Amino acid sequence: MNKSFLKEILKKVKSGEIEVDKAADSLKDLPYKDLGYARVDHHRSIRNGFPEVIYCEGKSLDEIEGIVAEMLKHNNNILASRASKEVYERIKKIAPDAVYHERPKMVFIEKNKLKKTKSKILVVSGGTSDMPVAEEAVVTANALGTKVDTLYDVGVAGLHRLLGSLEKLDEAEVIIVVAGMEGALASVVGGLVDKPVIAVPTSVGYGANFGGLSSLLTMINSCASGVGVVNIDNGFGAAYLASTIILQIEKARREG
Amino acid sequence: MNKSFLKEILKKVKSGEIEVDKAADSLKDLPYKDLGYARVDHHRSIRNGFPEVIYCEGKSLDEIEGIVAEMLKHNNNILASRASKEVYERIKKIAPDAVYHERPKMVFIEKNKLKKTKSKILVVSGGTSDMPVAEEAVVTANALGTKVDTLYDVGVAGLHRLLGSLEKLDEAEVIIVVAGMEGALASVVGGLVDKPVIAVPTSVGYGANFGGLSSLLTMINSCASGVGVVNIDNGFGAAYLASTIILQIEKARREG
Amino acid sequence: MNKSFLKEILKKVKSGEIEVDKAADSLKDLPYKDLGYARVDHHRSIRNGFPEVIYCEGKSLDEIEGIVAEMLKHNNNILASRASKEVYERIKKIAPDAVYHERPKMVFIEKNKLKKTKSKILVVSGGTSDMPVAEEAVVTANALGTKVDTLYDVGVAGLHRLLGSLEKLDEAEVIIVVAGMEGALASVVGGLVDKPVIAVPTSVGYGANFGGLSSLLTMINSCASGVGVVNIDNGFGAAYLASTIILQIEKARREG
Amino acid sequence: MNKSFLKEILKKVKSGEIEVDKAADSLKDLPYKDLGYARVDHHRSIRNGFPEVIYCEGKSLDEIEGIVAEMLKHNNNILASRASKEVYERIKKIAPDAVYHERPKMVFIEKNKLKKTKSKILVVSGGTSDMPVAEEAVVTANALGTKVDTLYDVGVAGLHRLLGSLEKLDEAEVIIVVAGMEGALASVVGGLVDKPVIAVPTSVGYGANFGGLSSLLTMINSCASGVGVVNIDNGFGAAYLASTIILQIEKARREG
Amino acid sequence: MNKSFLKEILKKVKSGEIEVDKAADSLKDLPYKDLGYARVDHHRSIRNGFPEVIYCEGKSLDEIEGIVAEMLKHNNNILASRASKEVYERIKKIAPDAVYHERPKMVFIEKNKLKKTKSKILVVSGGTSDMPVAEEAVVTANALGTKVDTLYDVGVAGLHRLLGSLEKLDEAEVIIVVAGMEGALASVVGGLVDKPVIAVPTSVGYGANFGGLSSLLTMINSCASGVGVVNIDNGFGAAYLASTIILQIEKARREG
Amino acid sequence: MNKSFLKEILKKVKSGEIEVDKAADSLKDLPYKDLGYARVDHHRSIRNGFPEVIYCEGKSLDEIEGIVAEMLKHNNNILASRASKEVYERIKKIAPDAVYHERPKMVFIEKNKLKKTKSKILVVSGGTSDMPVAEEAVVTANALGTKVDTLYDVGVAGLHRLLGSLEKLDEAEVIIVVAGMEGALASVVGGLVDKPVIAVPTSVGYGANFGGLSSLLTMINSCASGVGVVNIDNGFGAAYLASTIILQIEKARREG
């Protein structure tokens, strides 16, 4: 609890400007409001321009509509993930400016035009089948106002395509690597750069891939230092983590 | 391969300044040397002040001494991880200024005084038994020239200790969370901040911890966005990843 | 076998009040009837007001109707779990007063009005998607006559919501924590109270959640003492266990 | 934060009894102190007579001595778990009244004579090899002031021994079942009683027991309702959970 | 290869009774024909009255019809397992006397009336949901000519039902225990008898049952000696193994 | 409880031959004594000549001596498994006729000369390293009075050795297959015979054998019907199960 803020209230109590009862009421909930600065969704979106987010899987159409309606009141941007076409249709009814991204199954409502960051993320992906996850990362980055570039279809079985694009690796501040099957791409990219690499294992593969476990273990065991791993198929999480890094970089850029 | 550099050589060939054979020789290996900028160990340490690193586990005393001796020639800083006291004694013979950090089992040889970064990492740990891993992160950060602060013994079973130190979370640019047992600390911290959190599961625990698997799964499944996970007990890797983030922040700070 | 009861019979045999043959018959099955006090379904419901329970998954509509019809003869309350809407429709035909709880998929037939306990359970849940399991616990508690309160949507990624409701934790005698994803909520709640906490991992989550295994391991490894874990998604089991605790508390309250 | 307490302070501020600055200071830290009631170790032991606990595994002799010395200042009872004989010898030097329990490897220092509860736990165990874990539960219960009885060596392969002791099951308010190998005992006991059963899987067994995983899965999947599971070999945790239940029962007994 | 048989042929060769070429031909394939006594399907069914068996899962209707048609030529009994109703309809077209067992999804065509064995198997099962597997064992036993009795719904959570039927356990030569969830029934039965017990884990259960893995591990780790385990849901395999035991018993009965 | 036995007592009560109180006493414990026929260790050994068994792992030398001393009073045969040489030395002090089997680490005390069964077990093993487990089965069979033959070193990688010994497979009533690495031997043997096969996976192997899990899974999934599996390295259990089968066969032989 901020001391100067407290003193101000107390002074007003002393001077009779505020009644004891009303002051007690407002102070009572303060610590949690104070804590609340952390993650109260509305506050967060105001503070750093991040949108409000709904994870749609396992929620009914009615529930989703209700949540979106509530969110629309605050006029913030809204990002819905794992949203089927049906979900989109429903959201569109109350938010006609909602845009649907089909492959990553995301809906974005841009109430406030975002100014893109100067620093940038590069999303690198292995094969065509990793695309939905890669694009979940791209759409998320866009919705968070983070500049983002892509380098697709550069799996380790065709290394020359990756090596032919080294400049792209050079230009980004943070790199997200999306890869299924054996997930070796994270190590290869991690070995080529000295910047933060966020690895997203995907459930793409068959046989002993075991729903992405194989890629996850590969990436967690990466012999290349500087690689952090998020959950299987979690393109959203990777872009979110990358964006918190970019946020720190932009802040430093502004503040010197 | 840089075109202007190439043209320069070709012009010299044309003018006869360089012989065809010698030019061919130097061009032949260029692509790989060119790639080599990526991770040639000596070059990297020069470029960003990072030390050369040896992972000692599974190497004989003789092998370690050989590697250190080779490294000493380049006058770079040297960091040895998973180094027993015996390893330290051996290294000390050829590098009398080597310092031993007992709990995290690391040896550091600081040939060039490091200038600490302005941005900073905070290492948060759960219990006393997570300390060796937490300190591996601290010593690594120090060896990489990254400013680092600590917040120990704030496990989720005593939440008030963590909540009483919110300011520390505020002051750092990147947070490393080291936790064993059920590893819930990463989610709690991830929920309190909007900055990059790097989670290190530890093998501390008993019963169904299964050598850290439990903490690893907890952290990978974290419901808090913005959390990236490294391998079990990999304090080094966490600090390395955090430092690559700080590197980008510092660069932005310099360049604006 | 109760000795005084035995003596009474033997005396009647001696006095000729009961014939040897009839006495032998009634004694023959006694041990198992005696054991039977344990869990003979009808007896149990009489003894402590617990309803008779049917687990519907994997049973045909005909089988379920048959079991309910049989149970209705004893005029006890009946609770059907994992019951689809179809199952409900079928049950309703022979028990028109059956009530359907859609989210937790439970049917309750309250033949005898239950008197609620004085002590109370608090069901705490992490996210919206954990609601079906949380409500399975609530409906079960109600059907068992146990007073129950709820505290929903207080996941660890938004800790302030939990901290703002500490009083609820204070008021209950037993706390059930329902949480998916990484399941950290059980440890956080377990660290805030000194009362029995029953943790229910849910299969909510994606990627490396592996059908609830991740939450299960987290909860089993909880660094907070005083946490007992039931099976994944087993809201019924948690409420049942909690109710046996409340039963003991109520008994002590009555007996002093 | 308690409103009446707040109002009292505010009134004193208004009346000039307390200075604004001092009031601000005391209010500033209040929320966390307020939270602190939860688990500040010393406070907890005062509140309910529970001892302070040290988990010794992975701590050095010096660290353990330091912690015990610190704890001794508050004159509370102290319980050290997973303590080798060496650990005991060291503790004894500064606490000559420390008692060592060899099989469960626990040290207990009883500074304040405990008054045993009226309600009671029954610790049931399968085979001779489960004894260390069973006795960890017994010693813990004793150290927490909880009355405890035992029923050993009643594995399911010799069911008659269990069935011959049904009265013991009847007399206890909470039952702890300790079992390794296939862990079936928990289900059998759970099927015989209508009271809380806490199951402790042990790592006893060989072959496909996989360090207790087999027993853990068996117990978590128990077909008997009313069974909660703690970590493998965690006799301490089971007794702790059981004691929080007994605490609620005793409170109800006192308060009616 | 039988020496006396060989000598006979050789003598005929010597005497000119058989030509060298023809003898060579018949000897050439002998070793494999000789081996062939082992499991050539038709031969086996002749030898011990066992039917020919088709595992239908993963085979097309056409393939199944083809196999059955081929088998019908030898006039043996035929047993089809994992057969959907559709499969049955198809088989019925070419084998009008085929009988369908709906719950265990088996088709039996009894071309030769089987004489039941004197010794007998008892199939014990835990809950209603284990019935399909239990009945797969029963139908298989019947098809193999093995006498079979049943004891259903005697799960460990209601031990009295099992204890009330000890005579049935006494009367059988081999016992098959079918149980899902935690699979503890196998240990309990194994502890009550001194005869071969064959345990069949079922995939019945939810949460951490993991498709039967939990029951499988429980049964493999059984603390009761004399328990052999077959694959999850493999009622057929259990009855087959039991029948090979009965075969040896019957042979001993005949031969003395 | 036997009805005729009950009637006899009741008649005596009626006639005054037995006093009510004494009759009540003797009836009170009857059900459990009745159950007790099942597995009271001494009774069992009397009934079928089986020895009393001690599993030594995890028991102290004193505990083992105590148990053996107690057992010696009943003059039964005694078999101690997983017994180190030290254990043997200790047992020998109080039982000088104890014999030590070094490879399988078993001690046998033959108080009553056993008469071997007519039917016989064949123990088949894969490689030299499976020998300790194979011999645990052999010594156990011997101690149980079961005739036993062996066929060692016939792993599937050298099939001709197995095929050269088909007669041995023919002569036994029950076959035990002991195999590590990939455990394929059980399927091969199971495919060659139509008699009960008991498979013992061993922990022999390296790499992805995972302590016997690989062999266990292989054997449980055997495509050959008629194979039952016991725990990893559990030679004792296999021989015990095989001996209960032989017991039934011998009984049939006697009774016809």
Add this chain to the structure above:
Amino acid sequence: MNKSFLKEILKKVKSGEIEVDKAADSLKDLPYKDLGYARVDHHRSIRNGFPEVIYCEGKSLDEIEGIVAEMLKHNNNILASRASKEVYERIKKIAPDAVYHERPKMVFIEKNKLKKTKSKILVVSGGTSDMPVAEEAVVTANALGTKVDTLYDVGVAGLHRLLGSLEKLDEAEVIIVVAGMEGALASVVGGLVDKPVIAVPTSVGYGANFGGLSSLLTMINSCASGVGVVNIDNGFGAAYLASTIILQIEKARREG
């Protein structure tokens, strides 16, 4: 980069035959083009007659048509795997000469008549249900121009069928073993030959097969040397690996 090729260019630069700028341009991309020889799909198919390959699972009909259309431009052979009938219909529209292999779900477009190799692969499979995978290997081999023979339905439970076909094992240069359930066939075949054996575990089986994990572990742990394993159900991969071996053999045959 090839030195002689480089010298040639440099000489031309020196002589003025090529302009500096144009030479620089062509050299600039050379390293990656040079690397590109490795796996640029078109080049590869030209070099060794291998077709271009599309893995259809997870790709939309439109995407697949697009890729095939692109591939058709180079007039190479095209092989599509995991192709549903629908996929085939779509491909057929733009490639009327496409042939569909129903069981292994593969489409082959043979633009250039392949000349079969002299050396040959033998595909051995266990049961009828392994056929789709076995035929995926056969069709792949055919599409790669590799001669291929088959030996189906020779599972270890009917060893005589395998032993009766030893000549087929003799005639092939490389053997592919396709087997599900317990996968023992690979070891048996590996023990019969001294030539490369490629093992393909299949997901055929039930119960504890765990989607092929059981067969995979069996094959990886094979006690027979000379066995290499590919992914579960990966008939394509096995045939591809086998064909690279045949390629080397044919090359040696040509070159001597």
Add this chain to the structure above:
Amino acid sequence: MNKSFLKEILKKVKSGEIEVDKAADSLKDLPYKDLGYARVDHHRSIRNGFPEVIYCEGKSLDEIEGIVAEMLKHNNNILASRASKEVYERIKKIAPDAVYHERPKMVFIEKNKLKKTKSKILVVSGGTSDMPVAEEAVVTANALGTKVDTLYDVGVAGLHRLLGSLEKLDEAEVIIVVAGMEGALASVVGGLVDKPVIAVPTSVGYGANFGGLSSLLTMINSCASGVGVVNIDNGFGAAYLASTIILQIEKARREG
């Protein structure tokens, strides 16, 4: 059985050249001897110059000496794997020309000077710690008479070292990749060549490597076609498989 060989014997029987009895004797065992051509150890070594092999782990010094002594009689080359220094000392006593390879713990006795093959294997390894496994492959290849080259320390985290040695990849007929940690190297190499790649996962690594499981899964899931996998740390098996490939290549080279 060879028909012409049979006819020859039969003719001799007819002519009286061989007696019926003696012929019967020799024919009796023929089928197994015939099969025996497959893997009778001595025969194999004669046929293709392969040495006899002993796997020493789990064998006593006496057993090993016995086996070696027996083998020495046939004057073949002998290779002992997993041999400690102690084992070597013992072997040396009876085979003074035995050579010890310390890192891979192998003993080789070269009784017959081997002629190296023309084709060659390349052993590629990731890090220093993979060396023991890599050298096990090298020593094995040498002992089998297979020419072998090495390319060490080319892990994916330092890709330039691998790319700088593409010629070595070009020159070999078969490539063995030895890699621990995340095992990505196999995919990278597999993507660079069109020749058989044999991947050996090693148990090198820490944390979530789980004794090599991580590398094993990575390699099995390799997105590069043409990769076959052997067991964890099984350098011997890889070299053996590679050598059977080379054998086929050499044969083709000779025969054309």
